Amino acid sequence: MDQLDIVIVGAGLSGLAASIQCALSGHRVTVLESAKELAEIGAGLQLTPNCTRLLQRWGVYETMKGPVEPKTCTVYNYKGKVLAHEDDFGKNIRRKYNAPFSDSHRVDLQQALAKRASDLGVDLALNTRVVELDFGTHEGDKATVTTSTGTKYTADLIIGADGLWSACRSIALGRKDAPLPTGDLAFRIVLNIEQITDPKLKDMVQNAGVRFWVGPDAHVVAYSMRGGTVYNIVLLVPDDLPESVARMEGSTDEMRGLFEGWDPVLTQFLDCVDQVDKWKLMHRPEMKSWINQHSNLVLIGDACHPMLPYLAQGANSSIEDGAVLGLVLASPHFSSRAQLPQALQLFQKLRKARGEAIVRETFKQRHDFHLRDGPEQEERDALFASQLGKEIVGAFPSRWTCPEVQPWLYGYDAYKEVEDALRERGASL
Template identity: 65%
Template sequence: MNGSTDNAIKLDIIIVGAGLSGLSAAISCALAGHNVVVLESARELAEIGAGLQITPNASRILSSWGILSTLAASGAEPTTLTVHRYSNGQILAHDASFDEHIRTKYGAPFVDLHRVDLQRALASHAEALGVRLVLGTRVEDVDFEAAEVRTASTMGRTGTVFKGDLIVAADGLWSKCRSCFLKSSDPPLPTGDLAYRIVLEADKIADKELRGWVERPQCHFWIGPESHVVAYSVRGGKMYNIVLLVPDDLPEDVAKRPGNVEEMMGLFEGWDPILTRFLKNVESVDKWKLMHREEMPAWVNDQANFVMIGDSCHPMLPYLAQGANSSMEDGAVLGGLLKGIRSSVELKERLELFQRLRKARGEAIVKETFKQRQSFHMSDGPEQEVRDELFLRQLGKEIVGEFPSRWTCPVVQPWLYGYDAEKEVDTALASLGVKANM
């Protein structure tokens, strides 16, 4: 730990993983005045994954960092949000001014992006702040006593030891850091669902009606027995992201594999014709097993030199699009809480405060994603009929009370989208007698 002229400590922080949580933490920790290195196993930030829905709780963070404006051409702001019955496309819920309502309520937009566009923008901003990004570096072990990370030897290159004051585990669902922390392999658990992830290019869609859906950004859901679909535009309406959520049929030890287009089409036979017309444009598709993890007793170690964030400690079903958003919240709050610390005692205090704030919220969102699955995956029958009647009773009206779609639910949406990471940090620091915005 290095002191500075104002007696604040300049930490050497090692972040494992250059995903959204790791890069967000890198930016916020650099803004807090610390030295940051990010270790990433991938050799490049490639076009892996597909679309992301960035909700106001995260777009607010991106805006404060000056990143959101640089992504304007890459994103698509959905003007409407619609929930359809699976079999005939019947509209169950519809917000005709979704973009306007979101900006009015939360002062920040709802933006759909391609994951790699966001990841690269975050990486570029982090490096501009002096963060060192080391690609092609796989972590092999963590020494918690010495606060050291040892990387594996690859491609004839010997492994390296990185030593710091704080190690941040942001290495995702299959976190090596988590296994080291728990001293066991601790594999993630299947949720029972899998996702077909599809990206279509607008200029390759011959059907003019479908192409119009892509070019005029909207968000559509189709909900049905044990399955649902979400579709939205990215890259300024030039691409269409479709995610099909269905029961998991992958072997227990397989997390991802190429899918069969005919098999996929068979699962959605009898669904809304406009959806199946979109699916006829699919040439190839991958299947991704959706995983989760048990809640952890702690995200911070006893030595207060290690903390976990993002999917390494609270992976969640994608049914509220909060995996990415909550990961960026984690990163922003962590760095914010590390501003102006003056001793190792204060570091421990701030990390414990981070855990107290973020663990409760992360785990609450995880639970809500399973509730959303239950609401969207009902088989036809009495329970589904009650749900649809609740939908239709409020169609075209201002929604009141709990609502089956949390995307426009006046009970759930405010605590998801209204969260302000900067205010959370300021309030938390004030509770410690520390001035905000130091």
Template identity: 50%
Template structure:
């Protein structure tokens, strides 16, 4: 177990945004002994009513943060990892997935409801003394003066400002008014997101799917689907990715259930039996951004840093956006535990960027690459992919590179085996603060 560090001085740290990345940065920074205030535009916590897959690289951190027993109890741990062709033919099958993952990485892979996850982080942050200012939208950033302004005209200063304001980050937009790095751009895909509860499901086979958690992927032309259980196997989360037909400028909209069913009508009958039960669904345009050149403000005495989607939005194809945000928070907060004087802030931020940016940018690319593998049109390339996948069924160790990166023997250990605390300790012992 990593010992708790307390910094030699107490900084005032301001965080813009109370999403998963802001909460993560807040928790580890507070554990390191600093005063933390989160400024959140929304009046209350407002996570999406959908699922999230938490992988060992972040569940390892959540264990150290001692999230509540209720949170762990409410999660569902997939016992199998299954990839199917859209027709239903099984292409990848890993039994005892839960056990194997725990054995390999010492931490679990779980499906959680986002509301439960955000609530657990919020409660822990409050226990650690983090202050929350809801309904406070930051509207202006003065990077040179280290000052923020809220929409209502309040000025805010901190020794350190953490931008955790998501994909549409105002902080990022204001940092790049001169050196413009663009706004979020459509990827060409959208996601239908929905959750079914056991109460809605009578079909015994479907009920078994929900109550015996597994991580299910279906791969089809220009589309894929992901299904997994939540809340102790009483709810089922489905994400269906298809070509984007939302008007430009619209990023979220209520979707038509009939239209969704029609798009997947020739897919696996079991998927269609789930879709037959749906009474409402939402559509989300999937956006990405150009790589951000720096994750910190470049001034000599930088005290401004980015975490989460504000600096590395990721396509959800390897489920790492929030998991990476948890890593960001753990690394930043832990580095802040080593600080002895205010003058060390610049060094902390440089080290944070060195530790986090290459990994974050590489995961963004992996996620993009998965899209091509998942969305192959029927034809020679798809047959080649399926042959590789099928040739590895039943083998204890797969051959790398394996097209499904979630279980590739090269990529999985790199993703899931990452230990944020170890990375910080290695970096600090190689380049101590004093």
């Protein structure tokens, strides 16, 4: 097999996942990351079975710091009334999908992925900012990546995994291509258990469950991580940030004011908060292609399909991307650099429709969780009530336990997806 020289721009979750699977497939991989360290940017992640089965297969999951499998999943209305509830949620997920649903801190996963990549021989260069990409003039040409220090890397394939504000995307399109506001923002909160003094609240954190509060134009998700020592709360509300501001420190008074009159359990948690960040939630229009015309650049993750966090699939889907991309470049079906265009087209065929369908589903979840009081909200709550305490049947307003959406999201197996596609093609690209 021809061993490819692969340069990945970005050491986020998609880039590190791609680096692991590309290395396992036998290629030389370099990851270039502009950050000086893999630090605690962001907050919690909900890792669903479509991702955790990959992390287990790669030997990453067991090395992560304190992932928590929630015992319950509950949806409350904003006044605190239970709309939906599932006991033994984590056990049920394992039984149905043979992989865990777990809550983790983003940096814990990122560092575990980086360690596995390093063990596989991936070269990870931090504090390295890419400023120029040269794709050559013809399909099959090698590409050149230039950094801010003038260092050049030659690659058979560049993987643009540089996130929402992807420079690779703009370079490939030949124009500045900024993401678009969704109209929502997130207050992201991480509480250490020591900050929570009320025994009842502390017990909620230590007896882990996923909790949602849904209300007019807003909703909240909260869950435990790091072995039940940390509580992650995300408040999703209308965006009031200036157009040019993507993230800023938030006001705790403003935050608490937005949720005045909501469930006292939630507002008690918010009283424990001493600092909070505001993040503008952005999206992008669908791209015609994730692959450049020379077939030596492919975009993955948030660079091509950023997602609202309303189904927790941004990270999970990005890791799927990295796995599928590495798998289509594995022998015996991939043996020659000349097959790269076909391999990339297969990757895109397998991933683009799913990624974009998940994006659309997140907007549907936002709609169902953000209904203002009125006839549509009453109809939604009646549907919730009709299924409470029963096995859910049919379409359901919370896709987290919806029997139509959950299997499609969580049952996805990247390895099987590639195997089936190759079997259909007679194991050839």
